Amino acid sequence: xxxxxxxxxxxxxxxxxxxxxxxxxxxxxxxxxxxxxxxxxxxxxxxxxxxxxxxxxxxxxxxxxxxxxxxxxxxxxxxxxxxxxxxxxxxxxxxxxxxxxxxxxxxxxxxxxxxxxxxxxxxxxxxxxxxxxxxxxxxxxxxxxxxxxxxxxxxxxxxxxxxxxxxxxxxxxxxxxxxxxxxxxxxxxxxxxxxxxxxxxxxxxxxxxxxxxxxxxxxxxxxxxxxxxxxxxxxxxxxxxxxxxxxxxxxxxxxxxxxxxxxxxxxxxxxxxxxxxxxxxxxxxxxxxxxxxxxxxxxxxxxxxxxxxxxxxxxxxxxxxxxxxxxxxxxxxxxxxxxxxxxxxxxxxxxxxxxxxxxxxxxxxxxxxxxxxxxxxxxxxxxxxxxxxxxxxxxxxxxxxxxxxxxxxxxxxxxxxxxxxxxxxxxxxxxxxxxxxxxxxxxxxxxxxxxxxxxxxxxxxxxxxxxxxxxxxxxxxxxxxxxxxxxxxxxxxxxxxxxxxxxxxxxxxxxxxxxxxxxxxxxxxxxxxxxxxxxxxxxxxxxxxxxxxxxxxxxxxxxxxxxxxxxxxxxxxxxxxxxxxxxxxxxxxxxxxxxxxxxxxxxxxxxxxxxxxxxxxxxxxxxxxxxxxxxxxxxxxxxxxxxxxxxxxxxxxxxxxxxxxxxxxxxxxxxxxxxxxxxxxxxxxxxxxxxxxxxxxxxxxxxxxxxxxxxxxxxxxxxxxxxxxxxxxxxxxxxxxxxxxxxxxxxxxxxxxxxxxxxxxxxxxxxxxxxxxxxxxxxxxxxxxxxxxxxxxxxxxxxxxxxxxxxxxxxxxxxxxxxxxxxxxxxxxxxxxxxxxxxxxxxxxxxx
Numbered sequence: 001x002x003x004x005x006x007x008x009x010x011x012x013x014x015x016x017x018x019x020x021x022x023x024x025x026x027x028x029x030x031x032x033x034x035x036x037x038x039x040x041x042x043x044x045x046x047x048x049x050x051x052x053x054x055x056x057x058x059x060x061x062x063x064x065x066x067x068x069x070x071x072x073x074x075x076x077x078x079x080x081x082x083x084x085x086x087x088x089x090x091x092x093x094x095x096x097x098x099x100x101x102x103x104x105x106x107x108x109x110x111x112x113x114x115x116x117x118x119x120x121x122x123x124x125x126x127x128x129x130x131x132x133x134x135x136x137x138x139x140x141x142x143x144x145x146x147x148x149x150x151x152x153x154x155x156x157x158x159x160x161x162x163x164x165x166x167x168x169x170x171x172x173x174x175x176x177x178x179x180x181x182x183x184x185x186x187x188x189x190x191x192x193x194x195x196x197x198x199x200x201x202x203x204x205x206x207x208x209x210x211x212x213x214x215x216x217x218x219x220x221x222x223x224x225x226x227x228x229x230x231x232x233x234x235x236x237x238x239x240x241x242x243x244x245x246x247x248x249x250x251x252x253x254x255x256x257x258x259x260x261x262x263x264x265x266x267x268x269x270x271x272x273x274x275x276x277x278x279x280x281x282x283x284x285x286x287x288x289x290x291x292x293x294x295x296x297x298x299x300x301x302x303x304x305x306x307x308x309x310x311x312x313x314x315x316x317x318x319x320x321x322x323x324x325x326x327x328x329x330x331x332x333x334x335x336x337x338x339x340x341x342x343x344x345x346x347x348x349x350x351x352x353x354x355x356x357x358x359x360x361x362x363x364x365x366x367x368x369x370x371x372x373x374x375x376x377x378x379x380x381x382x383x384x385x386x387x388x389x390x391x392x393x394x395x396x397x398x399x400x401x402x403x404x405x406x407x408x409x410x411x412x413x414x415x416x417x418x419x420x421x422x423x424x425x426x427x428x429x430x431x432x433x434x435x436x437x438x439x440x441x442x443x444x445x446x447x448x449x450x451x452x453x454x455x456x457x458x459x460x461x462x463x464x465x466x467x468x469x470x471x472x473x474x475x476x477x478x479x480x481x482x483x484x485x486x487x488x489x490x491x492x493x494x495x496x497x498x499x500x501x502x503x504x505x506x507x508x509x510x511x512x513x514x515x516x517x518x519x520x521x522x523x524x525x526x527x528x529x530x531x532x533x534x535x536x537x538x539x540x541x542x543x544x545x546x547x548x549x550x551x552x553x554x555x556x557x558x559x560x561x562x563x564x565x566x567x568x569x570x571x572x573x574x575x576x577x578x579x580x581x582x583x584x585x586x587x588x589x590x591x592x593x594x595x596x597x598x599x600x601x602x603x604x605x606x607x608x609x610x611x612x613x614x615x616x617x618x619x620x621x622x623x624x625x626x627x628x629x630x631x632x633x634x635x636x637x638x639x640x641x642x643x644x645x646x647x648x649x650x651x652x653x654x655x656x657x658x659x660x661x662x663x664x665x666x667x668x669x670x671x672x673x674x675x676x677x678x679x680x681x682x683x684x685x686x687x688x689x690x691x692x693x694x695x696x697x698x699x700x701x702x703x704x705x706x707x708x709x710x711x712x713x714x715x716x717x718x719x720x721x722x723x724x725x726x727x728x729x730x731x732x733x734x735x736x737x738x739x740x741x742x743x744x745x746x747x748x749x750x751x752x753x754x755x756x757x758x759x760x761x762x763x764x765x766x767x768x769x770x771x772x773x774x775x776x777x778x779x780x781x782x783x784x785x786x787x788x789x790x791x792x793x794x795x796x797x798x799x800x801x802x803x804x805x806x807x808x809x810x811x812x813x814x815x816x817x818x819x820x821x822x823x824x825x826x827x828x829x830x831x832x833x834x835x836x837x838x839x840x841x842x843x844x845x846x847x848x
Contacts, residue, residue: 012052012154014146016044028083039129040141049110050149051103064093076131083123092116105177106149174244176252178234186230191259192221204241220365286506288484292473296457296499298434300491308424310381324380327420360413381421388414412443447472457499459484532806536567540809546817549797550809560599562802570608572799573777592656600660609664611657615671639672654689661697673703706730711759714766728778750833751780764794785840787811792824
């Protein structure tokens with residue numbers, strides 16, 4: 001929900017769900033001429049009136065169709081359901097409150113029968129007005145569709161007595177209105193760390209409070225995670241201190257917009273409780289859950305942490321505090337170095353895990369407990385060990401699997417500091433070749449530093465599929481199992497085993513036949529890959545001479561340097577978001593320019609570089625660019641709409657991108673384009689900046705085709721754009737009305753659905769009619785099964801992950817263009833994606 005505004009304003013949210021209508025358009029002069037007061041009208045799409053703010057019900061009409069809520073500042077907010085509804089004499093209305101009741105934002109006030117009112121009154125339009133306008137100095141009404149209890153529909157600027165009244169109310173502890181947490185997994189480690197990072201800028205005491213009254217320190221990651229705040233929970237942010245107002249003004253929008261984390265328009269899946277362990281009756285088979293896919297053959301190696309011995313008694317409070325501070329400084333430097341190394345490798349997701357670890361080092365709850373122990377005479381090592389162990393055990397007991405899994409993050413940073421405090425040897429164990437590690441758990445630090453030349457896979461009795469160790473294993477392509485049976489810890493080191501990460505099974509003492517079969521498949525895959533790499537530089541040309549360009553999708557400099565080595569003919573998609581995410585403020589023009597220029601130089605003058613401008617918005621917010629919470633962020637301010645709204649940010653990025661023009665074949669691409677007007681406006685801005693900077697090199701300007709509207713208008717858009725790149729991931733979800741992140745429906749979001757294929761076909765034909773080229777940069781471009789179909793549709797360029805370039809080029813060389821066209825024609829006439837996939841599999845088998 002919406003926070004109370006810490007300035008001298010009063011925010012009012014929608015009392016009903018529906019379309020906002022200007023008060024002047026209400027077909028009743030009493031309201032339209034603002035005789036009663038100023039505000040807005042809403043055409044309801046629901047049947048309940050809720051409170052637009054906190055306050056007291058000071059008037060409830062006997063007919064039940066209208067009431068007034070008076071705010072703490074004295075504003076009288078009148079809500080009137082329908083026009084001429086007093087004549088209904090209460091029929092169709094059921095008040096849920098009585099006069100004198102105290103209410104909060106979103107509390108139910110009146111239930112009403114919309115169908116009855118529509119047929120028996122002049123209108124169902126519902127009015128929201130402030131009647132004592134003498135206490136105000138201005139009104140800012142909203143427009144569009146509003147959701148009851150959530151969408152801000154009116155901002156009222158207070159004047160005189162009301163402003164003074166608000167100041168009086170504001171003394172002491174300030175509280176926000178209830179805020180609905182929209183993060184799909186609630187406030188887990190990373191969004192909590194973002195909140196804490198911003199909260200620490202303020203001197204005031206800050207706390208989060210849940211509806212059940214439980215509170216947590218908003219400057220403590222551990223404290224926030226301990227609240228187990230789930231998606232769609234309501235929390236109140238409280239602040240007390242000299243900069244309390246400023247804190248609420250900055251932090252409430254951040255909480256409302258997801259703290260930089262991707263949000264979903266669909267209701268988020270509830271966090272899952274910890275799964276019950278699977279058990280196998282076969283002594284040679286142990287069951288767990290899949291943490292990272294793939295199969296590994298090797299021998300079990302039992303990995304154990306050695307207990308770190310510490311002295312309990314300290315050598316003086318000041319000395320021990322100094323030692324703790326020194327150890328934390330070293331640990332912090334190590335974490336920064338880890339993050340920097342990962343960002344250079346374009347591994348921003350992995351870097352974010354250790355950024356959260358760095359935030360845990362500053363956690364006030366941990367530090368307070370450790371310092372308390374030191375002040376009671378304990379050594380720094382003993383006090384620190386006691387503090388982080390207690391916090392980890394508290395998290396481990398939570399019923400939320402995701403938050404319980406973060407206990408291992410606390411143990412990780414705890415052990416990192418403890419090693420420096422104790423002077424213990426932090427050397428890693430000497431692992432044998434072909435090791436399958438078995439352990440109680442692996443910390444993120446352990447997982448990130450695994451030697452892939454020796455470690456084939458790992459199985460842990462702790463953890464889950466969502467633990468950071470599992471996330472890092474998937475990123476490193478290491479097969480892994482979590483939550484495996486406890487008896488795994490008793491397997492003798494050296495026992496032969498097969499680890500099946502797909503099934504979550506560890507099979508001991510496999511037969512020679514099983515090992516031989518698995519090794520044969522692995523060997524065939526290795527030989528195939530070796531051949532593809534050896535031929536990577538050869539052009540991607542079908543057997544009958546049709547040329548297809550194969551390029552890479554990248555998210556940083558490290559990936560760019562690999563493109564030429566992998567046979568890539570350029571970059572078809574540089575996701576510029578990597579420069580903007582996981583940070584507290586926007587990168588400046590110079591920082592961006594240095595990165596774009598480095599990437600351009602890595603590719604060289606003969607390869608294309610397609611840079612997509614910043615693609616964020618309602619579902620992928622930036623912590624430093626707060627946006628209003630949207631009812632459906634997938635249909636809101638994102639992509640090019642946000643580019644054009646935040647023109648300073650957009651212009652700075654465009655100027656930075658243009659600095660790369662002398663070093664490569666530069667292309668600039670706009671995301672989420674829907675209309676020709678959007679393209680023209682953005683294009684004009686780029687050309688103006690190009691002229692202002694004196695850039696003489698040719699710069700191509702294109703668009704992502706991600707919405708059906710753009711595909712249907714391809715022939716018109718192609719007159720303005722130099723090229724198209726089809727983002728099949730978004731195009732699929734918009735075409736099929738399925739959120740690809742939805743826990744139940746995601747499997748249905750198949751880019752091979754004939755409806756999506758027809759839009760790709762329409763896009764290609766519209767572009768080619770105007771002499772423009774078309775690429776595909778979505779996931780389907782790297783699908784070998786889909787390749788012949790895309791070639792047959794006339795797609796000119798396939799943009800895939802760097803590692804897939806040799807494979808896709810080899811796939812193109814195996815095709816016959818004429819046959820591909822036949823395949824495409826047949827697929828366009830099919831009914832669903834299952835039929836298309838079955839057909840393509842049959843054709844692939846016949847051609848092999």
